[in-house]
Amino acid sequence: MSDTYTITPEIEAFIEECKGKEFSKSYLIAVLHKIQAKYGFLPNNLMEEVAIRMEIPTSKVYGVATFYHMFTLVPEGKHIVNICLGTACYVKGAEQVLNSLKNSLKIDLNQTTEDGLFTLKATRCIGTCGLAPVVMVDEKVYSNVTPDDVPVIIAKYKNK
Amino acid sequence: MTENTKMVTLIIDGKKVEVPHGTSIMNAAELLGIKVPRLCYHPKLSVEGACRVCIVEVKGARNFIASCATPVAEGMEVTTTSPEIRQARRDIVELILDNHPKDCQTCERDGNCELQRLAYAMGVRNRYFEGEKKNYEKDLSGAAVVRDPNKCILCQRCVRVCEEVQGVTCLSQAHRGFKTVVMPAFDLPFAESVCTGCGQCINVCPTAAFLEKDSTKQVWKALADPELTVIAQFAPSVRAAIGEGFGLPPGRNMQGEVITALKLVGCDIVFDTTFGADLTIVEEANEFVQRLTKGGTLPMITSCSAAWMKYVEQFHPTILDHISTCKSPMSMVSAMTKSFYAQKQNIDPAKIFNLAVMCCTAKKYEAARPEMCDEHGRPYTDTVITTREFVWMLKSLGIDLPNLEKSEPDPVLGFATGAADIFGATGGVMEAALRTAYEIVTGETLIDINFNAVRGMKGIKEANVNVSGTEVKVAVAHGLGNARQLMRQVEDGTSPYHFIEIMGCPGGCIGGGGQPYAGTNVMPLDQNMLEARARALYNIDEHKVLRKSHENPYVQRLYKEFLGKPLSEVSHKYLHTHYKQHFPVGI
Ligand code: SF4
Ligand code: SF4
Ligand code: SF4
Ligand code: FES
Numbered sequence: 001m002s003d004t005y006t007i008t009p010e011i012e013a014f015i016e017e018c019k020g021k022e023f024s025k026s027y028l029i030a031v032l033h034k035i036q037a038k039y040g041f042l043p044n045n046l047m048e049e050v051a052i053r054m055e056i057p058t059s060k061v062y063g064v065a066t067f068y069h070m071f072t073l074v075p076e077g078k079h080i081v082n083i084c085l086g087t088a089c090y091v092k093g094a095e096q097v098l099n100s101l102k103n104s105l106k107i108d109l110n111q112t113t114e115d116g117l118f119t120l121k122a123t124r125c126i127g128t129c130g131l132a133p134v135v136m137v138d139e140k141v142y143s144n145v146t147p148d149d150v151p152v153i154i155a156k157y158k159n160k
Numbered sequence: 161m162t163e164n165t166k167m168v169t170l171i172i173d174g175k176k177v178e179v180p181h182g183t184s185i186m187n188a189a190e191l192l193g194i195k196v197p198r199l200c201y202h203p204k205l206s207v208e209g210a211c212r213v214c215i216v217e218v219k220g221a222r223n224f225i226a227s228c229a230t231p232v233a234e235g236m237e238v239t240t241t242s243p244e245i246r247q248a249r250r251d252i253v254e255l256i257l258d259n260h261p262k263d264c265q266t267c268e269r270d271g272n273c274e275l276q277r278l279a280y281a282m283g284v285r286n287r288y289f290e291g292e293k294k295n296y297e298k299d300l301s302g303a304a305v306v307r308d309p310n311k312c313i314l315c316q317r318c319v320r321v322c323e324e325v326q327g328v329t330c331l332s333q334a335h336r337g338f339k340t341v342v343m344p345a346f347d348l349p350f351a352e353s354v355c356t357g358c359g360q361c362i363n364v365c366p367t368a369a370f371l372e373k374d375s376t377k378q379v380w381k382a383l384a385d386p387e388l389t390v391i392a393q394f395a396p397s398v399r400a401a402i403g404e405g406f407g408l409p410p411g412r413n414m415q416g417e418v419i420t421a422l423k424l425v426g427c428d429i430v431f432d433t434t435f436g437a438d439l440t441i442v443e444e445a446n447e448f449v450q451r452l453t454k455g456g457t458l459p460m461i462t463s464c465s466a467a468w469m470k471y472v473e474q475f476h477p478t479i480l481d482h483i484s485t486c487k488s489p490m491s492m493v494s495a496m497t498k499s500f501y502a503q504k505q506n507i508d509p510a511k512i513f514n515l516a517v518m519c520c521t522a523k524k525y526e527a528a529r530p531e532m533c534d535e536h537g538r539p540y541t542d543t544v545i546t547t548r549e550f551v552w553m554l555k556s557l558g559i560d561l562p563n564l565e566k567s568e569p570d571p572v573l574g575f576a577t578g579a580a581d582i583f584g585a586t587g588g589v590m591e592a593a594l595r596t597a598y599e600i601v602t603g604e605t606l607i608d609i610n611f612n613a614v615r616g617m618k619g620i621k622e623a624n625v626n627v628s629g630t631e632v633k634v635a636v637a638h639g640l641g642n643a644r645q646l647m648r649q650v651e652d653g654t655s656p657y658h659f660i661e662i663m664g665c666p667g668g669c670i671g672g673g674g675q676p677y678a679g680t681n682v683m684p685l686d687q688n689m690l691e692a693r694a695r696a697l698y699n700i701d702e703h704k705v706l707r708k709s710h711e712n713p714y715v716q717r718l719y720k721e722f723l724g725k726p727l728s729e730v731s732h733k734y735l736h737t738h739y740k741q742h743f744p745v746g747i
Contacts, residue, residue, distance in 0.1 A: 044346050048744070051345075057329035057747045058345035058354075066334040 005043035007053075011035060015053050025056055028064055032071060040076040069110055077112045077119040079157050081105070082136040086125025089133040093146070097133050098122070100147035104154050117157065170236040185227035185238055186214055194240050197249055199256075199278060200315035201228040202364060204666075204685050205324055208316045212252050213278065216240045224248055250282045256313050258289040260367075263311075267368050270552060272677045274366030275313060296341065302350035303525040304357030304373060305673070309341050312369035318342060318361035321685075325666060327641035328471065328746070330355040342369075345744075354474055354746050356640065358467035358664050359521030359546075359673015363684045372521045372674055376553055378543045382513040383426040390513045391501075392427040393493045393573075394418055396434050397519035397584035397669040398547050400696040404689075405551035405676035406561050411692030413700055416566020418517070421550075421559055423567065427515065431497065432569040434576030436489030437583040437592070439496075439718070440464060441709035443735055444486045444589075445596035446726035448659055452632070453601075457481045459635075459650060459657040462589050463737075464488040466522035467664035467673075471640050473739055475746030476647045485736040489583065490516050490523055491532050494540035495734040496573055500722040504572070509534070516544045519584070519672035522664065531737045546674025572714060578701030579709045585694035586638035586668035587614035587621060590661040594625055594634070595708045602628040609707055615698070617667060617687060620645065622657075634659045639666045670694055 007015070011034050018027035031054065035046050042065050051058040065071045083089075083098050098109075105113050105120055112119045128134055131143030135153065142153055166181040172189050179188045184207070186196050200211040209229035216227045219237035224245065227238075239245070257279060264276055296309040316333065319342060323329040330344050330353050344353035362370040382388050403412040415432075422430045448460050463469060463484040472483065487495070494516065498509040516523065526532060527541035534540060545553070554561055569575070579595055582588035591611040598606045613623035614634065619642040625632045635657045637643045643662045649655035665671045667690035678684040701707055709715065723730045 048345070051747055052745060055747055057323070057332075058744065059329055059332035059343075062345040062347075063332035063334050067336050 005039055005046050007035075007046060007049055008038060011038065015050070019054065025054060028054060028056060028061065029068070032061075032065060036071060041072045041074055043075075044073075072110050072112065072119075074112045075116070077117050079118050079138055080121060080136075081118050081154075082121050082123050084124070084126050084128075084132070084134045084136075085122045086129070086132075088125065088129035092132040094133040096147045097135065097145050097150060100150040101135070101154075104151050118154070168232050168234050168236075170232050170234070170238065172238045173240055179232055181231075183232050185216060185218075185225075185230050185232055185236075188232050189216075189227065189238070189240055196227050196240055197278060197281060198228060199274065199313070199366060200317065202317050202320070202685075203683060205317060205320040205364070208320065210314060210316055211256070213249060215245060215248060215252075217242065217245060246283075250284060253279055253282045254284055254288075257284065257287060258291060259293050260313065261293070261310055262287065267311075268371050268374075269368045269677070270548075270555075272679075273368065277680065278366075294338075294341075299350050300373065301352070302355060302357065302373060303528050304521040304523075305350060305355060305359055305362065306371050306373050307343075307350060308369055308371070309343070310369075311367045312342055313367060314340055314342065315366060316342070317364040317366065318370060321360045321364045325639050325641050325685075326356070326358060326360055326664075327644045328354055328356055328358075328475075331361065352744070354744055356467040356470045356474075356664065357522035357525040357673075358471075358640065360665065360685075362521065362673050363671075363675070363678075372546050372549065373524055374549070375524065375543045375545050376549050379515055379545060379553070382515070382542070385513075388511055388513045389429065389507055390427045390515055391429045391431060391497050392422045392515045392517065393431045393433045393436070393490065394422070394517040394550075395490065395519050395584065395669060396437065396581050396697055397672060397675070397693065398517050398550070399700075400584060400670055400693040401519065401675045402547050402551065403562060404679060405547065407679070408562055409692070410682075410689045411696040413696045414561065415700070416568070417561050417564040419567040419569055420564040421554055421561055422517070424559055424564075425553060425557060429497075429570045430567075431493055431573040432576055433489050433493055433516070433518075434580035434583070435569075435573045435712070435714065436491075436493035436496075437580035438576050438709035438712040438715050439492050439735065440486050440489045440583075441579060441589075441592045441596050442715060442719075442726050443492075443731060444484050445593045445600060445709075447484055447486065448593065448597050449600050450727065452658060459655050459660045460484055461650070461660045462593075462662055464583070464589060465662060465664040465669070466520055466526035468640065468643065468662045469739065470522065470525065470742060471643070471664065471746065472647070472662075473742040474744070475644070476651060477741035479647065479650050480739040480741070482650055483739055485732075485738060487532070487735055487737050488523075488526065489580075490518065490541060490544075491526065491737075492735050493573055494527075494532075495534075496718070498534065498540055499734055500718060501573060503722075510538070514540060514542045516541050517547065517550045518544050519547050519669045519675050520544075520665070521546060521673040523674075547672075548674055548676055551676060575712060575714045577709055577712045578704035578707035580712075581697050581700040581704075584669040584697050585615070586617070586663050587611075587636045587661065588668065588697065589663070590614045590634055590636050590659065592709055593659070593661075594632075596710045598625070598627055599708065599710065601630075604628075606708070614661075615694075617690060617694075632659065633657045634661070636661045638663045638668050638671075640664050666690070667694065670697070 051061045198214040214227045215224035217239040299307040399415040494514045502509040523544045579592035621636040670693040
């Protein structure tokens with residue numbers, strides 16, 4: 001499993017670049033971002049690898065990774081649930097829909113359900129304001145979503 | 161204080177006080193006899209400002225400010241007490257308690273808890289709030305140290321001591337807000353973390369969130385088993401500190417009372433780890449002389465500190481051939497009871513239960529190491545309890561240690577020279593080793609046997625010793641953070657020393673993670689407390705006639721009857737060990 005996630009040459013070059021700078025350790029967050037951008041989450045073996053390469057104790061790297069909401073420590077779910085929190089959607093009740101999503105999935109934003117099926121994310125406006133509020137599951141767009149629609153939508157993906 | 165330190169004058173509670181620039185309000189107030197209530201602050205650690213218990217009012221400031229984290233300023237007017245401050249402080253403490261179990265009567269802190277004392281002092285007499293409390297599993301996986309996050313109040317002292325004093329940085333705060341927990345990397349069980357088991361987190365924790373792994377049940381069981389011969393030993397530092405567990409001031413030598421107490425709880429034989437210290441020195445001094453004269457790997461580094469061994473195997477795996485192969489005094493005594501002594505007394509070693517009372521939590525880990533087991537895989541040391549655990553046992557039997565008569569250890573593996581007693585203090589192993597090594601190399605009698613340069617609480621100490629014309633350079637470090645500095649040099653090949661002593665804990669074993677909790681008005685790791693404990697050991701040494709390990713007649717007899725000579729094959733079988741890299745990698 002851990003072989004799947006490696007420090008790519010590109011990430012390696014970035015780490016080396018950071019190490020050459022003043023206050024090199026303050027670039028930890030930037031390095032973690034690169035890894036998350038590549039794999040969608042922060043695999044433990046790479047956090048340890050970063051710790052060794054940047055000479056930052058592993059516990060500290062883990063502390064930083066768990067502190068910031070923008071990092072996620074589990075691989076993304078099979079389905080990505082994206083809710084638009086752009087202005088139009090927001091005005092039309094996206095927040096209630098988001099709460100309903102959180103309740104149904106029992107996770108927070110940027111988290112993945114324990115069964116690995118869903119990851120909940122928020123996006124900015126996706127340009128379909130006429131359909132607000134909008135929820136996207138993978139590539140499919142659901143429009144005019146109400147909090148009550150949420151369990152129905154989720155159920156469709158449960159057995160897929 | 162240097163002449164050009166700028167002085168600052170301020171007013172605290174109406175009184176003028178002059179302090180050096182940079183002093184915190186909290187420390188300035190102490191000069192006036194005002195001890196602002198506090199919790200996360202620790203004088204030996206960086207300032208965290210996490211708990212806000214230490215708030216005071218500063219004229220002109222909008223909010224109360226944390227006095228530990230705020231430096232004084234010229235003309236500042238500080239009020240440390242008022243009805244509002246008192247109320248606010250109490251509210252803060254109540255908020256902490258609202259997320260804390262109500263376990264004081266059954267808690268291992270044994271009535272000696274900083275949080276409990278603070279709550280009483282702040283006048284908290286009721287608990288109004290019954291909301292959601294943190295609810296985490298205890299981590300009992302560690303061989304030495306266990307963790308109960310539910311009792312943690314997030315003061316971060318453990319995080320700081322582990323990083324700043326020990327250089328291990330096993331711990332960090334993870335997650336955020338209500339979900340914040342102090343934990344090792346990846347929330348791994350302690351047993352799989354870089355934790356060295358030193359127990360300094362236990363020492364500084366104001367609550368019972370960190371504890372030693374409880375071994376008292378095994379001891380009670382062994383004591384009740386008529387089949388077993390229970391053989392006890394206890395470390396030098398136990399005698400110098402255990403009195404504190406019964407309210408005595410630090411630095412009282414309780415050797416005789418401890419022996420009586422061990423007999424009272426039902427141990428059949430009571431030996432003394434100091435005998436093992438003499439034996440360690442004879443082996444180790446000979447090993448050093450051999451390396452020195454026959455071109456072996458230098459510097460040689462001592463190996464008796466259990467946390468240090470785990471540390472070096474994780475953090476400095478490339479220099480393991482520098483480490484003396486000698487086992488620790490505890491492990492040597494245990495190996496001798498189950499071989500030499502068992503043969504002599506005609507006891508089946510399988511029916512011996514070796515109990516070690518130690519100042520150290522990491523000794524629990526050492527005892528369980530496969531390297532410390534006999535050829536059948538049975539540990540030579542069956543159970544290690546800390547000084548604290550022994551205090552609990554004695555209290556539960558109503559044994560009032562300070563009022564016991566003194567007894568002598570059982571002979572054979574009980575007698576020790578003064579060199580062995582000082583093993584507990586930083587520099588003690590080096591001094592004891594030099595006393596013996598000098599005489600081996602020169603064949604002359606060492607007249608001035610006090611090596612004062614290696615004594616004292618300085619983090620790293622150095623000395624040059626003239627051994628018949630050869631300069632021997634030695635260094636001593638205590639606390640793993642200090643050790644790291646010396647090890648970097650060894651790794652680089654730039655170490656100027658021939659011989660290095662490392663003790664994992666601040667002050668040496670006397671500051672071990674298993675020692676009694678600091679008393680009501682003493683901070684854990686307090687310098688005066690450590691010095692008083694060390695003095696007790698140096699006093700014992702000074703009042704002994706025999707002060708060189710190789711002069712111990714019982715050690716000499718052991719060689720004659722069993723081991724042959726130092727570094728012999730039999731010695732190697734029982735008294736020496738080896739090391740290998742341990743994971744995870746230390747950073
Ligand atoms: S840690 Fe202290 S306050 Fe908490 S239950 Fe134990 S004794 Fe009481
Ligand atoms: S026992 Fe020592 S190494 Fe382990 S967490 Fe505590 S302070 Fe750190
Ligand atoms: S475990 Fe103890 S020392 Fe560490 S943060 Fe919690 S209360 Fe403080
Ligand atoms: S003691 Fe000052 S903030 Fe905790």
